[in-house]
Structure formats: structure tokens, C-alpha cells
Amino acid sequence: TGWQLSQNAGYAKFSLINTGGTNGVYVYAGGLPAGVLTNVCVVYDGTSLASGIHVYYDGVTHTTGTIWDNLTSSAISGNPVTIGAGTVGVIGNVNVFAGNTTSCADIHAQGPNKVY
Numbered sequence: 359t360g361w362q363l364s365q366n367a368g369y370a371k372f373s374l375i376n377t378g379g380t381n382g383v384y385v386y387a388g389g390l391p392a393g394v395l396t397n398v399c400v401v402y403d404g405t406s407l408a409s410g411i412h413v414y415y416d417g418v419t420h421t422t423g424t425i426w427d428n429l430t431s432s433a434i435s436g437n438p439v440t441i442g443a444g445t446v447g448v449i450g451n452v453n454v455f456a457g458n459t460t461s462c463a464d465i466h467a468q469g470p471n472k473v474y
Contacts, residue, residue, distance in 0.1 A: 399462030414462035
């Protein structure tokens with residue numbers, strides 16, 4: 359149960375999971391450049407649908423593909439947040455926002471060299 363943002367082989371992947379593989383949403387966006395510091399931002403609209411997850415690189419939205427789209431129960435977890443587990447590369451900065459936004463362009467405009 360919980361959420362995850364990861365990267366692998368040029369893809370950013372984001373999931374909200376209640377029960378892995380059977381109750382969750384999991385999307386990916388390609389085109390993540392290798393060896394380049396990139397601002398990755400994910401916006402989720404709270405609908406429990408994969409179509410409600412939007413992935414941005416450097417403030418520009420990227421088309422997502424869907425791996426799972428079946429979140430029917432809460433993805434809220436009491437588990438601790440782990441940042442960078444299994445990551446190959448460098449994570450510069452991480453920020454998590456609980457407020458409302460419809461785009462990452464405003465967050466990206468706050469400054470370069472940040473990963474959200």
C-alpha cells in the first residue's frame with residue numbers, strides 16, 4: 359500500500375497501490391533523458407484513475423501509458439517514505455506537495471535543478 363515514483367531505462371513510472379497487481383494504478387512516461395538532470399513532476403487528481411495522473415519533465419507534460427488501472431481502495435499507508443531505493447543515478451532534491459495544482463509548470467518555474 360502506498361505510492362512510488364521510479365525511473366528505469368528512459369521511463370519515469372508512478373504508481374498508487376492498495377494491493378500490488380490487483381488494486382492500484384500504475385503509469386509510465388517515456389523520453390526521460392539519460393545523464394541529464396531533469397525536473398520530474400507528477401500530478402494526481404484524486405480520481406483513482408490512471409487518466410488522472412500526469413507526468414512532467416522540466417515543466418512539460420509527457421504522454422503516459424497505463425500498466426494497471428484498477429484502484430478501488432485507498433492507497434494511503436502508514437509505511438515510511440523511502441526515497442531512492444533501487445535508483446541508479448543521482449537524486450538532487452525532492453519535494454512533496456499536498457496542495458492542489460493542475461500543472462507542474464508553476465513548480466518548475468520556481469527554479470532549476472530541482473526534482474519534485
